[in-house]
Structure formats: C-alpha cells, structure tokens
Amino acid sequence: MFTYYFRLGLRSLRRNMVLTGLMIAAIAVGIGACMTALTVFRAMSGDPIPQKSNRLFAPQIDNWGPDKHNGGAADRLEFQLSYIDAMGLMKARAAKHQSAMYATRLPLRPADAKQKPTKVFVRAAFTDFFPMFDVPFKFGGPWSAADDESRAAVVVITKDTNDRLFGGTNSVGKTIRLDNEPYTVAGVVDDWRLLPRFYDITLRPFGDGDAIFLPFNRAIDKKMRNVGSTQCNGDTDPGWEGRLKSDCVWLQFWAELPAETDVQAYRAFLNNYAAEQQSLGRFHWPPHTQLRDVMQWLQYMKIVPSEVRILILVSFGFLLVCLMNAMGLMLAKIMGRAGDIGVRRALGASRAAIFGQCLIETGVVGLAGGLFGLILTALGLWAARSLLTKEFVALAHLDWADTGIAVLLAVSATVLAGLYPTWRAAHVQPAWQLKTQ
Amino acid sequence: MEFGPIISAMRRNKVGAILIAVQMAITLAIMCNALFIIEQRVALSQRPTGADEANVLLITNQWVGNPPDASARLQGDLAALRALPGVQDAFATNSFPMSGGGSTEGIRLHEDQKDATALAALYFGDEHAITAFGLKLVAGRNFNSGDVVDKVGYTDLRGPTGIIVTRVLADKLFPDGNAVGKSVYGAAVKGQTPIIGIVERLQVPWVSAGGWGSKFNDSSMIEPFNFVSVFPFYYVVRAQPGQMNAVLQSAPKKLFDISRARVIEKTQTMTAARAEAYKDDKGLVVILSVVCAALLAVTAFGIVGLTSYWVAQRRRQIGIRRALGATRNAIIQYFQTENLLIAGAGAAIGVALAVSLNLWMVNAFEMQRLNTGYALIGAIVVLLLGQAAVLWPALKAASIPPALATRAA
Numbered sequence: 001m002f003t004y005y006f007r008l009g010l011r012s013l014r015r016n017m018v019l020t021g022l023m024i025a026a027i028a029v030g031i032g033a034c035m036t037a038l039t040v041f042r043a044m045s046g047d048p049i050p051q052k053s054n055r056l057f058a059p060q061i062d063n064w065g066p067d068k069h070n071g072g073a074a075d076r077l078e079f080q081l082s083y084i085d086a087m088g089l090m091k092a093r094a095a096k097h098q099s100a101m102y103a104t105r106l107p108l109r110p111a112d113a114k115q116k117p118t119k120v121f122v123r124a125a126f127t128d129f130f131p132m133f134d135v136p137f138k139f140g141g142p143w144s145a146a147d148d149e150s151r152a153a154v155v156v157i158t159k160d161t162n163d164r165l166f167g168g169t170n171s172v173g174k175t176i177r178l179d180n181e182p183y184t185v186a187g188v189v190d191d192w193r194l195l196p197r198f199y200d201i202t203l204r205p206f207g208d209g210d211a212i213f214l215p216f217n218r219a220i221d222k223k224m225r226n227v228g229s230t231q232c233n234g235d236t237d238p239g240w241e242g243r244l245k246s247d248c249v250w251l252q253f254w255a256e257l258p259a260e261t262d263v264q265a266y267r268a269f270l271n272n273y274a275a276e277q278q279s280l281g282r283f284h285w286p287p288h289t290q291l292r293d294v295m296q297w298l299q300y301m302k303i304v305p306s307e308v309r310i311l312i313l314v315s316f317g318f319l320l321v322c323l324m325n326a327m328g329l330m331l332a333k334i335m336g337r338a339g340d341i342g343v344r345r346a347l348g349a350s351r352a353a354i355f356g357q358c359l360i361e362t363g364v365v366g367l368a369g370g371l372f373g374l375i376l377t378a379l380g381l382w383a384a385r386s387l388l389t390k391e392f393v394a395l396a397h398l399d400w401a402d403t404g405i406a407v408l409l410a411v412s413a414t415v416l417a418g419l420y421p422t423w424r425a426a427h428v429q430p431a432w433q434l435k436t437q
Numbered sequence: 438m439e440f441g442p443i444i445s446a447m448r449r450n451k452v453g454a455i456l457i458a459v460q461m462a463i464t465l466a467i468m469c470n471a472l473f474i475i476e477q478r479v480a481l482s483q484r485p486t487g488a489d490e491a492n493v494l495l496i497t498n499q500w501v502g503n504p505p506d507a508s509a510r511l512q513g514d515l516a517a518l519r520a521l522p523g524v525q526d527a528f529a530t531n532s533f534p535m536s537g538g539g540s541t542e543g544i545r546l547h548e549d550q551k552d553a554t555a556l557a558a559l560y561f562g563d564e565h566a567i568t569a570f571g572l573k574l575v576a577g578r579n580f581n582s583g584d585v586v587d588k589v590g591y592t593d594l595r596g597p598t599g600i601i602v603t604r605v606l607a608d609k610l611f612p613d614g615n616a617v618g619k620s621v622y623g624a625a626v627k628g629q630t631p632i633i634g635i636v637e638r639l640q641v642p643w644v645s646a647g648g649w650g651s652k653f654n655d656s657s658m659i660e661p662f663n664f665v666s667v668f669p670f671y672y673v674v675r676a677q678p679g680q681m682n683a684v685l686q687s688a689p690k691k692l693f694d695i696s697r698a699r700v701i702e703k704t705q706t707m708t709a710a711r712a713e714a715y716k717d718d719k720g721l722v723v724i725l726s727v728v729c730a731a732l733l734a735v736t737a738f739g740i741v742g743l744t745s746y747w748v749a750q751r752r753r754q755i756g757i758r759r760a761l762g763a764t765r766n767a768i769i770q771y772f773q774t775e776n777l778l779i780a781g782a783g784a785a786i787g788v789a790l791a792v793s794l795n796l797w798m799v800n801a802f803e804m805q806r807l808n809t810g811y812a813l814i815g816a817i818v819v820l821l822l823g824q825a826a827v828l829w830p831a832l833k834a835a836s837i838p839p840a841l842a843t844r845a846a
Contacts, residue, residue, distance in 0.1 A: 022738050310802065311721075314728055317466070318735075324739075387724060388721075
C-alpha cells in the first residue's frame with residue numbers, strides 16, 4: 001500500500017508542476033537558510049573535548065577586590081589569573097592534573113640559514129598539559145616533571161611544525177632554534193584539533209593554534225612576553241619582575257578533577273586559598289572564587305558571536321515563512337482534488353486511508369525539499385566561507401549528522417505543515433462532492 | 438468597493454487568508470530588523486580613523502634574537518624608510534586603528550581618584566607620528582625630538598613627558614575646553630602628565646560591533662615613545678599620493694636589505710586593513726540582504742499560488758458576476774481589495790512583531806532600539822508586495838468570460 005500511495009503521490013505532484021515546484025522551492029530555500037546558520041552554530045558551539053569536557057575546570061579567583069573591576073564582568077571575576085595566584089595553585093597540586101599556561105610568539109629559525117625566520121605561536125605550559133588534554137603523540141612524548149623543575153630547553157612540536165622542519169620524520173632528540181636559542185624536541189604531537197581551543201580563547205579560538213610547547217618555568221625565566229589579553233588594575237612595578245609580582249591577570253589555568261567529590265574538594269580548596277590570602281593581608285575582602293567546566297566556560301566567555309545568533313533567529317523565521325507558504329499551497333492543491341477524494345471515499349476508502357495517502361504525498365514534497373535544501377546549504381556554506389572571516393566558518397562543513405538533520409527537519413516540518421490540509425482532505429464529504437460533479 | 442462580500446467570502450477561506458497574513462507579518466518583522474542591522478553595520482564600517490588611509494602602509498616587524506642594539510636598529514630602519522623615494526614620513530608604534538589589538542589606559546584627573554574619568558587607547562609614537570598617520574593637529578603643539586624617549590616594551594613603566602589626545606578625549610576629560618596644558622593621571626603611569634596637543638580624530642584599534650572599543654571609539658592618546666620591543670610592532674609609512682604601489686614593494690625590501698634578522702609578518706595598506714577589520718560586518722550585510730530578498734520572493738510566490746487557487750475555485754462565481762454586469766476592473770479590484778485587507782492585517786501584526794523582536798534583541802544582543810520609521814517602511818513594502826503579487830491572478834480572473842455562467846459546471 002505504501003509504495004502504491006508513494007507512486008500516487010508522485011503522480012499527483014506531477015499533475016500540477018508549477019504548484020509542486022513552488023512548494024518544493026519554498027521548503028528547499030527555508031531548509032537551506034536554516035541549515036547554513038545551524039551548521040555554523042553547531043560547529044562553533046560544539047564540545048571540543050567530549051570525552052572529558054565535564055572533568056576539566058578553569059578556576060577563577062578575585063584578586064582585585066569588589067570595587068576595582070573596570071566596568072568588567074558582572075560577576076566581578078577576571079577570566080585569567082595573576083602569576084602569584086597561578087603559582088599558588090600549581091604549588092598546592094590539589095588536582096589530578098593542573099597547568100598554568102600562556103601563549104607567546106617567537107621567530108622560528110629554519111635549518112637553512114638563508115630562509116627568512118617565521119613567527120609561530122609558542123605555548124608555555126607544565127607537563128600535565130598533555131595528559132590532561134589527552135594530547136596524542138606521534139613520536140616521543142611530553143617532557144618530564146623534572147624538566148619543568150630544571151627549566152630544561154625542551155619542546156613538544158605539532159605535526160605541522162615537524163612536517164615543515166623535519167619533513168615528517170621522527171625528530172625526537174633533534175634541535176630546533178627558537179629566537180636563537182636551541183631546544184631539544186621531546187615529542188611530536190599527532191593530529192590534534194580542539195575546536196574551539198577552549199583553554200585560551202582570547203587567541204583566535206577557531207584560528208591557527210599553538211605550533212610549539214615549552215616548559216612554563218623556562219618561559220618565565222627567559223622573560224617571554226605573553227600575547228593575548230593582559231589586564232592590570234592599579235600601579236605595578238616596572239619590568240618583568242614587576243609583572244610577576246603584580247596583580248595583573250594574564251595566565252590561563254586548567255585542572256582535571258576526575259570525580260564530583262574532587263570538584264567539591266577543589267572548590268573548597270580555592271576558597272581556602274583565597275581565605276589564606278585574606279589572612280596574609282594580600283586580599284582585603286572575603287573569598288570570591290569560581291570553578292567552571294569546559295562547556296560552562298565556553299558559554300561564560302560568549303564564544304559564539306552574536307552575529308551567529310542573529311542569523312539563527314533570522315533563518316528560523318525564514319523557515320517558518322517558507323513552511324506556511326508550503327502549507328497554503330498544499331491546502332490549495334489538496335482541496336483542488338476534493339472531487340477525486342470524494343469519489344475514492346464513495347468507493348469505500350476510509351478516512352484513515354485518505355489521510356495516509358495525503359500524508360505520504362506531503363512527505364514526498366518534504367523529502368524533495370530537503371534534498372534540494374541540502375544543495376542550497378552547501379551553497380550557503382560556501383558563500384558564508386567567502387563572505388565571513390575564518391573565525392566564523394573555517395570549521396563549518398556538512399557532515400552526516402547535518403545531512404540527517406536537514407532531511408529530517410524538512411520531512412517532519414513539511415508533514416507537520418501538511419497536517420491541516422490532510423485533515424481537511426480526510427473530512428471531504430463524499431456525497432456533497434459527488435453531487436456537485 | 439464593498440467590503441461586505443469580500444469579508445464574508447474570506448470567512449469561508451479563513452485558513453488561507455490567515456496563512457498569508459501571518460507570512461506577511463513575519464516577513465515584515467524580519468525585514469525591518471534586518472534592514473536596521475544592515476544600516477548599522479554599514480555605518481559602523483564607514484567610521485573614519487582620522488588617518489590618511491589611502492596613503493598609509495603598515496609593516497609588522499619583529500626582531501629575531503632579542504638584539505641589544507634594538508633602539509639603534511629602530512632608528513636606522515626609520516631613517517631608511519623616511520629616505521625612500523615616494524615616502525612622506527614614517528614612525529614606529531605599538532598598534533594602529535582597526536588592528537584589533539592594543540593597550541587601553543584609564544585616565545584620572547586626580548591622583549587618589551578610584552574610577553577612571555575616561556578610557557583611552559594608547560599609541561606610542563615620536564614627532565613624526567602626526568604626519569605619518571596624516572592626523573590633523575587642532576590645538577597645542579606636536580612632540581619635538583626632546584620629548585621622545587625609548588620605551589622597552591609594555592613593562593617599561595616610565596611616564597611620558599606629555600601626551601597628545603584626540604578632541605573627543607579632551608572634551609570628555611575637560612568639558613569646559615582648554616585641555617592643552619592641563620595634567621592627567623594614567624593607570625600605569627606614575628605621576629601627572631600634561632596634555633600638550635589635541636588631534637582632530639584618531640580611532641581606537643578595536644572596531645568590532647559591540648566590542649571592547651565600541652564605548653570609546655574616538656578616545657585615543659599618543660605618548661612620545663620609541664617603542665623598542667622584542668615583540669611585534671608596526672612601522673607606519675605614509676606614501677606620497679600615487680606612490681603607494683611603489684612603496685609597498687620598496688619598503689619591506691629596504692628593511693630586509695638592512696638586516697635579515699627580523700620577521701616581517703605582514704605588509705598591508707590601511708585600506709586592506711579596513712577591508713579585513715570589517716569583513717564580517719560586510720558579510721552580515723550581504724547575507725541579510727539576500728535573506729530579505731528571498732523572503733520577499735517566497736512570500737510573493739505564496740500569494741500568487743494561493744490567489745490563483747482561489748481564482749480557479751471561484752471561476753463559476755466570477756463568470757456569474759461578469760454576466761450580471763461587473764466590469765473586468767471590478768473583478769481585479771475585488772482581488773486587490775481582498776489582498777489589501779489581508780496584507781493590512783498582516784502589516785499591523787508585523788509591526789507589533791518587529792518591535793517586540795527588536796526589544797528582545799536589545800536585551801539579548803545589546804542592540805539598539807529600532808527606529809519606528811523602519812517598521813512603517815516595511816509595512817508599505819509588504820502592502821505593495823501584496824498588490825504586485827496579486828495582480829497576475831487578478832488579471833487571470835478578469836479574463837474569465839461571462840458566458841461561463843451559462844454553462845454547467
């Protein structure tokens with residue numbers, strides 16, 4: 001019966017090509033607009049590290065006091081830590097893994113001295129960074145905790161950097177030159193994409209990432225200045241030493257807390273830490289701290305730009321208009337066939353049978369609209385990629401999930417829109433229709 | 438025209454009429470808000486920087502290997518750049534308008550003041566800064582070479598001998614005028630600093646909609662420093678009119694001739710920097726325009742489709758009306774009035790919807806309040822759209838021959 005109705009549906013669609021075309025076009029355009037916006041949104045608001053996003057936490061400590069936040073966040077917290085506080089948390093080692101970190105930019109000297117040096121993002125971190133974020137290694141591995149302590153000249157480089165410098169061969173033990181200083185390669189990271197790069201979102205979270213990692217303490221010793229956000233409040237002493245002693249916030253900090261009890265314990269620890277700073281006379285205010293996991297952090301930092309939200313809103317409004325349009329046309333089409341339906345009913349077809357037949361017909365329209373909509377979505381994404389900066393759409397591409405969502409959305413929305421016309425069709429009075437024939 | 442028969446006919450076709458009205462309402466609501474956003478983004482991307490953009494070139498430079506003679510190298514580079522044929526002037530700085538990165542300082546009027554009186558973007562530059570950017574000095578004086586000293590990175594906290602501020606900043610700090618000669622305190626600067634000059638305009642580096650700089654767009658200051666940094670800084674080079682392309686080639690080449698121990702990440706014109714800084718705003722404008730056009734088209738086709746169906750449904754009745762003496766015009770007018778009633782209802786709902794959508798966006802996205810003019814323009818557009826869309830089905834209806842009435846259905 002289904003295949004028969006399906007064929008009937010196709011035939012009836014063919015009977016009024018203009019109306020059918022308009023319906024399918026309306027649905028396709030609506031689905032295309034919606035899916036383009038939705039795909040960009042999904043890519044931007046996705047979970048960068050689904051296997052442990054609820055076990056990684058960013059702590060915040062108010063080290064400025066209640067009346068010193070320059071028109072900043074409403075919660076009176078800065079999103080980064082000062083050197084003093086980051087080192088305080090590092091020393092306590094209250095989490096399974098933890099790392100203070102910051103990004104710097106250094107010239108990378110190519111092996112061939114005639115070539116011009118290139119600038120790369122270099123991240124200073126502790127060795128915990130790698131197990132904490134599940135960083136996969138192609139060759140070698142992280143540097144050791146002893147290297148952290150001894151401020152060793154070791155680096156971990158990404159696969160791209162390794163390809164560029166060593167042609168993709170195993171470079172563990174070899175030397176690279178960063179800003180004239182030699183560094184020994186301890187490990188090469190395999191393909192590793194975190195999108196968005198949640199651990200430091202002030203630095204193009206959707207753009208190019210860190211190329212090289214080196215021990216945090218060494219970077220501090222070598223006075224490597226940070227790139228990204230630095231916020232100071234009040235006077236500081238001059239020079240690098242002044243920066244380290246200051247309450248300027250410029251470091252990111254992440255901790256891995258495997259169980260809910262660890263999270264509770266860490267919250268208590270943060271409060272104790274702040275209370276201790278208060279009793280030492282550094283803070284003149286009661287403890288004010290916060291702990292957020294990855295997804296809470298991304299939301300807190302408003303990672304999805306308002307432009308994308310505006311586009312989502314506009315495109316869903318657009319889809320609504322397209323569906324109402326299709327609904328009106330379907331109503332016209334089905335009621336135009338009231339005569340046929342009357343004859344079928346008179347010949348013994350039940351209301352359910354008529355209902356089913358019309359439902360399948362609208363389903364066919366939805367399916368066709370969805371398929372054309374997919375083509376329009378691909379077109380829309382291509383247009384968005386050329387119209388907007390990489391930040392927005394570099395990572396937006398159609399995957400199987402998006403394709404499924406598009407077709408499902410198209411069919412279900414169309415069938416939903418078709419329910420009323422279908423219901424009207426099922427209630428055609430056979431006698432009345434036959435009389436007017 | 439009599440509304441009675443039209444309304445009673447519509448009541449028999451409620452759903453279709455409601456569908457069209459609601460479609461028009463949503464179209465109107467989206468369209469006015471989209472137009473409003475478009476207008477704002479276009480205005481945003483046209484704000485002037487105060488610089489002579491067409492002739493200004495920016496070179497991002499970073500030394501390799503922390504050279505001890507960075508100060509001398511900086512002066513050497515600048516002398517060479519200024520001597521290049523086709524170059525008007527050049528200076529080195531930490532940031533430039535539309536670059537997206539820079540430093541902000543809270544300026545206070547008294548030493549013990551808690552909250553800053555004004556926020557200002559901080560640019561470093563020597564006595565060539567004003568000519569190299571092409572700024573207009575409107576009061577006081579330019580720096581002289583005696584004012585300018587080296588600043589070794591941001592952590593070097595020595596205070597400036599005097600500052601040049603924009604007119605907007607001067608007015609904010611000293612609303613009574615006469616800012617030149619008055620002294621202010623900066624957050625990171627110990628001691629007081631006199632204002633020695635005022636420039637007409639110099640935009641802050643952050644220009645994104647609702648971004649960091651949006652609250653103090655034209656509030657900037659220049660401090661008399663040679664920015665001797667181991668981190669990236671910019672050479673700002675102003676070419677003589679018509680010489681831009683030549684300088685674009687010769688300037689980076691000259692710098693590499695002097696020394697290869699540097700990374701020049703980017704050499705770009707200020708015009709290119711503007712295109713890059715506002716790319717997303719332009720993109721949003723294009724996308725919203727296309728969506729608006731598509732919305733109007735979809736709504737128009739919907740009206741054509743549904744009205745055609747109504748015409749087909751009422752062929753016999755139209756024939757009878759014609760046979761009873763109705764003119765073609767009367768038939769056309771019937772459908773046009775019908776559409777006007779539906780569109781009028783849709784427009785009324787649409788204006789309300791547009792305003793509430795905007796109110797919601799004001800809260801959610803920190804948007805501005807919708808100008809009611811947009812809602813009225815939108816309403817007129819939607820009414821005209823309805824009239825245009827209904828014309829073709831109405832003409833078809835008018836061509837139904839009166840003789841149809843005499844035939845059996």
